[in-house]
Amino acid sequence: MPSQTFTIGELAKEFDLTTRAIRFYEDMGLLAPRRAGLQRIYTSRDRARLTLTLRAKRLGLKLTEAREILDMYDSPRDTAVQLERFLGVLGAHREQLEAQLAELQSNLEEVRAQEKQARTALARASKPKVR
Secondary structure, three states: OOOOEEOHHHHHHHHOOOHHHHHHHHHOOOOOOEEEOOEEEEEHHHHHHHHHHHHHHHHOOOHHHHHHHHHHHHOOOOHHHHHHHHHHHHHHHHHHHHHHHHHHHHHHHHHHHHHHHHHHHHHHHHOOOOO
8 A cells, every 4th residue: 555645735734834844844854755856745754754843843942953853763773762862852952941931930020020110100100299
């Protein structure tokens, strides 16, 4: 039974991407479609790699990190090594996100303090002056 194939337009529509974005992922080594003349023919494997690439992107991973992880699963290496590398990438990314979150929380506290001061000042400025 032949495996299912997809055109670039079909994948673009399914994943709500531009064809240019898909070609970019191809240039980055994340996808490797067959060619029939000038037409690209994507396999189920390409579709799965695109799904995983977009998931990695949502997680905030760099495309080079996504490619490295995807390529590990294409090689006959030991699964433990692959999982250790994946956990390392995820752990480093989580630490980066936690640092960004801490900075955002600090900024929010500062914004809240400034809002409180501005409200207090506005309330004082809005009171009628007694003469």
